[in-house]
Amino acid sequence: MTLDFARQSAYFWALLPEIVLATWTMLVLVVDVFRSSDHPEESRAPVAWMSLAGLVVAGAANAYLLSMREAAPTGMIAVDSFRVFTNFILLLAAGLAICLSFGYLQRRHIDRGEFYVLVLFATVGMMLMAGSRDLILMFIALEVMSVAIYVLVGYHRQDPRSSEASLKYFLLGAFSSGFFLYGIALLFGATGSTHLPTIGTMLGDGVGTASPVALAGMALVLVGLGFKVAAVPFHVWTPDAYDGAPTPVTALMATGVKAAAFAAFIRVFAVGLGGVREDWAPVVWVLAALTMVAANLVALTQGSVKRMLAYSSIAHAGYLLVALLSANQAGAAAFLFYLLVYTVMTAGAFGIVIANSQGDHERVSLEDYAGFGWQQPLLGAAFGLFLLSLAGFPLTGGFLGKLYIIRSALESDNVPLAVVLVLASLISYFYYLRVIVVMYMRPAASANSHDQAGLAVPGRAAIAVAAVAVLALFFAASPVMRAAESSVASLFPAAPALFGMTP
Amino acid sequence: MLRSYLPALIMLAISVANAIFMVVLSTVLSPGGRTKVKSAPYESGMDPLGGTRERFSVKFYMVAILFIVFDVETVFLLPWAVSLRPLGWEGFASAMIFIFILTVGLVYEWKKGALEWD
Numbered sequence: 001m002t003l004d005f006a007r008q009s010a011y012f013w014a015l016l017p018e019i020v021l022a023t024w025t026m027l028v029l030v031v032d033v034f035r036s037s038d039h040p041e042e043s044r045a046p047v048a049w050m051s052l053a054g055l056v057v058a059g060a061a062n063a064y065l066l067s068m069r070e071a072a073p074t075g076m077i078a079v080d081s082f083r084v085f086t087n088f089i090l091l092l093a094a095g096l097a098i099c100l101s102f103g104y105l106q107r108r109h110i111d112r113g114e115f116y117v118l119v120l121f122a123t124v125g126m127m128l129m130a131g132s133r134d135l136i137l138m139f140i141a142l143e144v145m146s147v148a149i150y151v152l153v154g155y156h157r158q159d160p161r162s163s164e165a166s167l168k169y170f171l172l173g174a175f176s177s178g179f180f181l182y183g184i185a186l187l188f189g190a191t192g193s194t195h196l197p198t199i200g201t202m203l204g205d206g207v208g209t210a211s212p213v214a215l216a217g218m219a220l221v222l223v224g225l226g227f228k229v230a231a232v233p234f235h236v237w238t239p240d241a242y243d244g245a246p247t248p249v250t251a252l253m254a255t256g257v258k259a260a261a262f263a264a265f266i267r268v269f270a271v272g273l274g275g276v277r278e279d280w281a282p283v284v285w286v287l288a289a290l291t292m293v294a295a296n297l298v299a300l301t302q303g304s305v306k307r308m309l310a311y312s313s314i315a316h317a318g319y320l321l322v323a324l325l326s327a328n329q330a331g332a333a334a335f336l337f338y339l340l341v342y343t344v345m346t347a348g349a350f351g352i353v354i355a356n357s358q359g360d361h362e363r364v365s366l367e368d369y370a371g372f373g374w375q376q377p378l379l380g381a382a383f384g385l386f387l388l389s390l391a392g393f394p395l396t397g398g399f400l401g402k403l404y405i406i407r408s409a410l411e412s413d414n415v416p417l418a419v420v421l422v423l424a425s426l427i428s429y430f431y432y433l434r435v436i437v438v439m440y441m442r443p444a445a446s447a448n449s450h451d452q453a454g455l456a457v458p459g460r461a462a463i464a465v466a467a468v469a470v471l472a473l474f475f476a477a478s479p480v481m482r483a484a485e486s487s488v489a490s491l492f493p494a495a496p497a498l499f500g501m502t503p
Numbered sequence: 504m505l506r507s508y509l510p511a512l513i514m515l516a517i518s519v520a521n522a523i524f525m526v527v528l529s530t531v532l533s534p535g536g537r538t539k540v541k542s543a544p545y546e547s548g549m550d551p552l553g554g555t556r557e558r559f560s561v562k563f564y565m566v567a568i569l570f571i572v573f574d575v576e577t578v579f580l581l582p583w584a585v586s587l588r589p590l591g592w593e594g595f596a597s598a599m600i601f602i603f604i605l606t607v608g609l610v611y612e613w614k615k616g617a618l619e620w621d
Contacts, residue, residue, distance in 0.1 A: 008593040026607045033614040189508065 001068045005075035014079050017062040017087055018127050024054035025120040032113030044111050048098055051116040055095045062087045073197050076134035080490035083131040085336055086263040089343055093256035094123040096347040096462045101248035103456030104354050110156050122148035126256050130263035135184040135194040138264055146173050149257060153245040165244025172237045180224025186217030196272030204275025218273060218280055228261035229317045232291040242310035251350035254313040255343040262320055262339060270324060271491055284325050288417060291318030292424035299431050306353055306364040308431055312390055315428060316342050319405055322417050326408040329488050334404035336484040341397035341473050345389040348466030352383040355455040369435060371444025382467045384436050389470045391432040392425050397473025565617045576605055
């Protein structure tokens with residue numbers, strides 16, 4: 001089907017996955033409130049299952065999107081296979097987070113249906129943000145996503161750390177939204193449009209290229225997006241927010257929110273502002289190098305595994321920035337591939353953090369993992385796999401992802417950044433392997449300290465899926481990589497002309 | 504390109520100058536002399552009965568949220584009602600979707616008990 005955005009009704013088709021998911025979420029909200037007023041003490045597991053079903057239906061609608069073509073890239077929302085690919089990543093991230101929250105919410109006495117509704121609404125926001133081709137829609141989607149996430153971070157309101165994390169994230173997030181919006185206003189002032197392709201042609205034609213207004217606009221948009229992807233020096237909120245949030249929410253923030261912000265990042269900078277690459281590339285270069293080095297160095301000193309994983313997610317933002325900076329199709333494909341690997345391995349690792357919690361108590365310090373590998377052999381092996389993949393060891397998806405990123409950096413003659421990436425990864429080996437050493441080499445505090453893994457069956461299934469995916473992304477990576485490459489081709493319709501290099 | 508924003512800049516300058524002018528004028532012309540009676544919250548009213556920083560029920564907050572919902576609905580629906588004919592069926596459908604989403608919120612609040620005062 002060909003969509004012509006001159007007709008309003010085309011948007012109903014173009015937004016099909018988001019509309020389906022939003023409608024389903026409203027249904028979940030109403031069903032839950034009717035159920036909970038009759039049986040207030042009952043478990044919310046049916047609501048969680050219903051939410052998972054909604055994600056599956058939205059996934060089907062998303063696949064249907066592949067059969068649609070747009071007449072011209074004039075719409076506020078992109079209809080291309082890049083959007084389909086990122087939507088699948090986001091739906092997967094939300095699905096893993098919901099699976100991991102079974103049981104966990106009950107044990108922490110925060111089992112209410114609104115949790116799942118907020119996760120789904122945040123997912124709708126993420127999908128809109130990743131697919132938007134207009135800065136205003138991108139901003140609204142960013143807010144839809146962020147407001148739901150602010151609430152989710154503070155969901156455990158009896159826990160002061162959760163409330164503190166929520167307030168910190170909210171204040172800094174609102175501040176960075178302001179930066180982003182002001183950047184949009186300045187870009188609009190310089191080019192007369194908020195539509196990314198139009199901005200791209202205006203700046204590419206030399207209109208306002210050198211103007212300080214456009215430069216300031218780009219810088220402010222960069223700050224806004226850099227905050228959401230948690231790139232150094234805009235990362236200060238990350239450890240506190242990730243640490244204080246309920247762990248399934250942390251998993252969602254580290255995977256879904258970051259993936260959505262990165263997809264928006266690539267749409268704004270690599271595509272929309274690709275014509276004026278010389279203006280922003282040096283800044284992103286410094287951001288990427290700083291992020292990789294600083295995050296990995298600070299992660300070395302963390303005594304809490306949850307905080308360590310938070311810093312690890314900051315470091316991975318740096319690796320993804322390297323892929324983004326190699327503004328060629330290989331770079332963008334490597335970026336998508338790594339985003340997928342990163343999503344499954346990070347969600348899996350946070351899943352293990354949930355498995356190691358007991359009762360209302362989250363056990364996150366390094367010592368709490370002593371003997372975990374022997375008393376919970378399967379979960380321990382999975383954790384080892386996720387950590388090795390995060391570090392980038394061979395036989396895992398993380399290795400292949402990093403390899404693709406380094407290759408794309410070398411192809412675009414960005415050797416210094418590739419060297420920084422390799423050195424930063426070397427540093428990261430230490431803190432990832434340390435957890436594995438503690439898990440297997442240190443004796444447990446008592447013979448039954450890891451007897452009850454705090455993870456319900458769906459959570460175990462999520463970890464199994466993530467572990468299989470991490471392995472499959474190494475051993476059967478080529479179909480995924482081909483899919484990533486073809487999605488990226490739709491993103492760069494005029495790639496050679498835009499970047500001044502031959503494909 | 505940027506020159507077309509000149510009127511906006513001029514308006515901004517005039518409004519800032521006007522605001523400063525008003526403040527300066529009132530400081531220059533006011534008689535001054537701050538007595539205790541003059542700095543009371545209601546100069547010619549009754550004396551305050553207690554502190555103003557009291558805790559009050561969260562129910563007021565609920566009412567405020569409800570008010571915002573309907574307030575925003577009105578803000579969007581009035582312009583839509585005025586231009587109903589030129590917008591046609593697509594505009595009608597969009598507004599109905601908007602009202603539907605708000606209704607879902609209302610049903611949720613109602614069932615949650617936010618509308619009951621006790």
